[in-house]
Amino acid sequence: MANTFKSDPIEFKPAEAKPAPDSTVGIVAWMRGNLFSSIPNAAFTILIMLGLANVIPDIIDWMFISSTWSGANQDACVGDGACWVFVKAWSQQFFYGSYTTDQIWRVNLSLILLFVVIVMSFTLPASYRLKVSVPLFLVLPFLCIAILDGRLVGLEHVNTDFWGGFSLNVLMAAAAIIVAFPFSFLWALGRRSDMPLARSISVVFIEFFRGVPVLALFFMGSVMLPLFFAEGTNVDKLVRVWIVLIFFMSGYMAEVFRGGFQAIPSGQYEAADSIGLGYWQKTLLIILPQVIKVSMPNILATFVMLFKNTVFLLIIGIPEVLQTLLTALSNSNWLGGHAIEGYVFVGVIFWLCCFGMSMLASNIEKKLDTSHRN
Amino acid sequence: MFKQKTTEQIKAATRKTDSGSHAFYNNPKYRAVIYQTLLIAGLAYFFYTIISNTLGNLEAAGIKSGFGFLDNAAGYDVLMSLISFDSTDTYLRVFVVGFLNTILVSIMGIILATILGFIFGVMYFSRNWLIKKVSVVYVETFRNIPLLLQILFWYSAVLATLPGVRDSLSLGEAIFLNVRGLFIPQLVGQAGSTLVYIAIAVAIVAIFVMRSWAKKRQDATGEQFPVFYASLGLFFGLPLLATLITGIPFTVDYPVLQGFGFRGGITVIPELMALTIALSVYTGAFIAEAVRAGIQAVPHGQTEAARSIGLREGKIMSLIIVPQAMRVIVPLLNSEYQSLVKNSTLAAAIAYPDLFNVFVGTALNQTGQAIETIFMAIIVYFALNMFISFVMNRFNNNVELVGR
Numbered sequence: 001m002a003n004t005f006k007s008d009p010i011e012f013k014p015a016e017a018k019p020a021p022d023s024t025v026g027i028v029a030w031m032r033g034n035l036f037s038s039i040p041n042a043a044f045t046i047l048i049m050l051g052l053a054n055v056i057p058d059i060i061d062w063m064f065i066s067s068t069w070s071g072a073n074q075d076a077c078v079g080d081g082a083c084w085v086f087v088k089a090w091s092q093q094f095f096y097g098s099y100t101t102d103q104i105w106r107v108n109l110s111l112i113l114l115f116v117v118i119v120m121s122f123t124l125p126a127s128y129r130l131k132v133s134v135p136l137f138l139v140l141p142f143l144c145i146a147i148l149d150g151r152l153v154g155l156e157h158v159n160t161d162f163w164g165g166f167s168l169n170v171l172m173a174a175a176a177i178i179v180a181f182p183f184s185f186l187w188a189l190g191r192r193s194d195m196p197l198a199r200s201i202s203v204v205f206i207e208f209f210r211g212v213p214v215l216a217l218f219f220m221g222s223v224m225l226p227l228f229f230a231e232g233t234n235v236d237k238l239v240r241v242w243i244v245l246i247f248f249m250s251g252y253m254a255e256v257f258r259g260g261f262q263a264i265p266s267g268q269y270e271a272a273d274s275i276g277l278g279y280w281q282k283t284l285l286i287i288l289p290q291v292i293k294v295s296m297p298n299i300l301a302t303f304v305m306l307f308k309n310t311v312f313l314l315i316i317g318i319p320e321v322l323q324t325l326l327t328a329l330s331n332s333n334w335l336g337g338h339a340i341e342g343y344v345f346v347g348v349i350f351w352l353c354c355f356g357m358s359m360l361a362s363n364i365e366k367k368l369d370t371s372h373r374n
Numbered sequence: 375m376f377k378q379k380t381t382e383q384i385k386a387a388t389r390k391t392d393s394g395s396h397a398f399y400n401n402p403k404y405r406a407v408i409y410q411t412l413l414i415a416g417l418a419y420f421f422y423t424i425i426s427n428t429l430g431n432l433e434a435a436g437i438k439s440g441f442g443f444l445d446n447a448a449g450y451d452v453l454m455s456l457i458s459f460d461s462t463d464t465y466l467r468v469f470v471v472g473f474l475n476t477i478l479v480s481i482m483g484i485i486l487a488t489i490l491g492f493i494f495g496v497m498y499f500s501r502n503w504l505i506k507k508v509s510v511v512y513v514e515t516f517r518n519i520p521l522l523l524q525i526l527f528w529y530s531a532v533l534a535t536l537p538g539v540r541d542s543l544s545l546g547e548a549i550f551l552n553v554r555g556l557f558i559p560q561l562v563g564q565a566g567s568t569l570v571y572i573a574i575a576v577a578i579v580a581i582f583v584m585r586s587w588a589k590k591r592q593d594a595t596g597e598q599f600p601v602f603y604a605s606l607g608l609f610f611g612l613p614l615l616a617t618l619i620t621g622i623p624f625t626v627d628y629p630v631l632q633g634f635g636f637r638g639g640i641t642v643i644p645e646l647m648a649l650t651i652a653l654s655v656y657t658g659a660f661i662a663e664a665v666r667a668g669i670q671a672v673p674h675g676q677t678e679a680a681r682s683i684g685l686r687e688g689k690i691m692s693l694i695i696v697p698q699a700m701r702v703i704v705p706l707l708n709s710e711y712q713s714l715v716k717n718s719t720l721a722a723a724i725a726y727p728d729l730f731n732v733f734v735g736t737a738l739n740q741t742g743q744a745i746e747t748i749f750m751a752i753i754v755y756f757a758l759n760m761f762i763s764f765v766m767n768r769f770n771n772n773v774e775l776v777g778r
Contacts, residue, residue: 034503041502048504197410201417211756213716216748219734223744227428308520315522315722322523329530339531347519347527354518 074336086338087345090328094346097164097319103156107167110144114174130289138182141175160238164319166349172238172320173307176245177253183246184253189283191258202254209251214309217244222316241313245306252302260295261287294368300361304354311350321346428745435742443741444469450736452727454643465737472729473754479649479728480715480758486654487714488707491661498666509662516659522720524656529648529724536644539635548628556642557629566623573616580612581605645726649718657714664706668699700773708766712759719755729754 023029036042067081069088077083087094096104117140121133146152148163148171190202209217221244222237229235264287272282292299314323325342328334398404432439444466451461455471456478497509516524534553537543542552550557563570588599617623629639672695680690721728722735730751738747 034501037501041500044502045504048508195406195410198413201413211712211759212752213719213730213755215719215722215730216734216752216755219738220748223738224428224748227431227744228424230427230430304518308518311520311522312720315720322520322526326526339527339534343523343527343531347523350520350523351515351518355514358518 074334077336082341083336083338084341086334086341093165093324093328094321095165096167097324098162099164100156100158100162103158106147106150106155110147110171111167113140113144114171137178141178144171144175160236163238165324166321169307169310169320172242172245173303173310176242176249177303177306180246180249180253184250185257187250187254188257188261191254192261206251206254209248210255214248214312215315217248218312218316220244237318241316241318249306252305253299256295256298256302257291259298260291263294264290297361297365300357300364304357308350308354437742439745441746443743443746448737452732453725454646454727468737469729469733469750472727472732475727476718476729479646479653479718479721479726482650483653483657483714483718484711486650487657487661490654490658492665494658494662495665495669498662499669513659513662516655517663521652521656521717522723525648525652525720525723528652529644533644533648539631550629550636553644554635555644556647557636558640558642559629560627560640562625562627564623564625566620569620570613570616570623573613577608577612580608584608645721645724648724649721649726653714653717657710660710661707664703664710667706668703669695671702672698697773704766704770704773708763711762711766715758715762716755
């Protein structure tokens with residue numbers, strides 16, 4: 001067939017591609033497609049726009065334009081806007097509580113140590129990452145306590161009554177989740193175990209700490225826990241709360257780990273068995289690294305929950321950031337009604353931290369999604 | 375560890391287990407027994423120490439353990455109670471008052487959170503860019519701010535700035551909103567109103583009967599019955615009919631400004647408002663996320679298949695997408711509802727008299743019966759969570775994939 005054509009075939013020249021019609025590109029087209037695609041859509045768009053136009057200028061005006069940024073006390077706040085002087089004056093309290101002012105470097109040091117250890121656990125070469133960062137993590141809470149307390153390392157002693165502010169929220173949450181990690185792992189193993197007694201004890205433990213309101217746990221920590229120790233033992237308030245948070249956290253994390261264990265294909269267990277590994281070798285060398293990897297997004301989500309829950313400490317009178325804010329609001333020099341400024345400030349700090357972590361979690365999840373399905 | 379072992383050693387080890395000449399402690403069966411015995415012994419010792427310490431401490435503090443204190447007069451008043459209460463009533467009555475208040479805030483929170491969650495969850499799939507962004511902003515804002523902060527914000531930064539009693543915001547002189555709370559009219563039943571309540575009950579039963587009849591008929595003949603409109607008609611028509619027949623046996627009790635406050639009607643105290651708003655907005659953000667996840671879990675092919683067999687868009691949503699999405703949503707809803715009930719204990723921060731606040735807070739302070747009060751409160755929260763779990767699991771069975 002082909003050779004019946006003329007000897008010099010006409011070369012096929014596609015016509016130049018025409019630009020897309022004006023109605024499908026550019027901002028107008030985008031608006032037509034996404035904002036005004038139908039009459040109800042257009043109505044909603046206009047409604048929302050009107051609402052935003054009503055609210056947003058006022059908010060911007062309150063926050064930035066007619067707000068007061070500099071000054072020493074609330075007399076400086078004369079405008080209608082926000083009185084950021086309030087936040088500025090109390091910022092040290094908000095971040096560090098009543099920690100001795102010239103010792104604040106110790107709090108900073110603890111936070112930096114925490115940051116360094118976290119970064120190391122991501123950046124170290126994979127060959128010895130776990131071997132280095134796991135012990136570091138486990139030592140960290142106690143090291144931070146030693147630094148903050150000061151007695152053990154020969155620094156000025158700062159009583160736990162003076163610890164507070166946002167740094168306490170961060171350190172408390174970190175210390176709780178780190179210590180809860182090995183425990184929750186054990187509980188998860190117990191729940192999957194073949195031994196009926198071990199299994200039922202784990203189930204009861206996990207369900208208890210998941211089913212009870214956190215506040216009840218804190219009350220137990222502050223009212224019942226002292227009863228449990230032998231007479232005369234005086235356990236520090238923060239330590240009691242720490243214990244409660246560890247138990248609470250290990251209940252939730254155990255369930256996260258259980259999900260992780262279930263996500264590991266049984267072939268991995270069988271392969272480990274077939275090369276003759278014992279139970280702990282199999283669990284620690286083969287399964288655990290995979291479980292941690294798979295459940296990382298959920299671990300982060302649980303951590304965000306714990307971090308938000310550290311605010312509950314105010315109910316039992318621990319001066320974390322929100323308690324500090326309440327103290328500041330009832331201070332006789334600042335009775336000008338700065339509640340909104342204070343709540344906005346603390347809310348924004350928490351939002352930045354929690355949103356950042358959930359972004360991180362969803363990033364990790366996306367990365368895992370490609371590599372670990374089937 | 376394992377790395378240092380040679381193949382020969384492993385073989386030797388394997389052979390040893392095969393030959394059967396091993397010590398009893400290498401037998402997994404015996405090992406399990408030994409481990410569990412140790413575990414039980416450890417646990418028993420742990421509890422023994424705790425209990426003996428506690429008893430010793432209680433004795434030293436002069437606190438008599440037991441539930442006898444429940445019969446004593448409480449001697450304090452409760453800010454709000456659904457049943458009559460005064461300070462001479464017993465601690466048991468305090469417990470009931472707190473329990474009812476917890477139930478009230480939980481039910482209101484669950485209903486509002488579900489509505490908010492479903493609205494914002496579905497809004498995420500809007501083709502309108504702005505609506506979608508509104509949904510994203512709502513979820514990301516309220517999910518990432520601690521609930522307690524939100525409760526305090528609503529209570530002391532929003533509701534506390536409402537106008538005073540004399541300058542109340544009012545809606546048609548019937549509903550008033552001021553710094554003391556929300557005042558709404560109350561419907562008071564007169565003689566004959568029982569018939570209306572009966573009519574409501576009959577209507578609900580009739581709706582269920584009609585639904586199962588319609589389903590049976592559709593399965594048998596393929597004919598459809600307008601169940602939704604018929605239910606709507608039954609639910610509103612029957613009570614309305616009863617009301618008219620009995621000659622409208624209701625009077626409306628409007629709140630009226632008298633002196634320094636309002637009288638009559640129903641008063642919603644600001645504590646309850648703040649707690650309900652904060653709980654439902656916070657949980658609503660999580661439910662919206664669950665709804666989004668549920669709808670996203672339904673493959674797009676389902677929509678296309680439904681279109682190809684000629685279903686209308688509304689029917690596609692209600693018959694194809696939602697039933698499948700519910701399979702993902704319901705278990706998530708279950709845990710969100712449970713956490714809402716648990717989070718309602720944060721009422722303590724703004725002194726809303728829920729179970730935890732009036733019983734574990736005040737009663738514990740007054741009597742020193744730490745173990746008993748906390749124990750009773752915990753049992754209640756467990757029971758509530760189990761109830762939610764039970765209901766949601768029943769519901770889940772309905773929406774679950776049925777293998778044929």
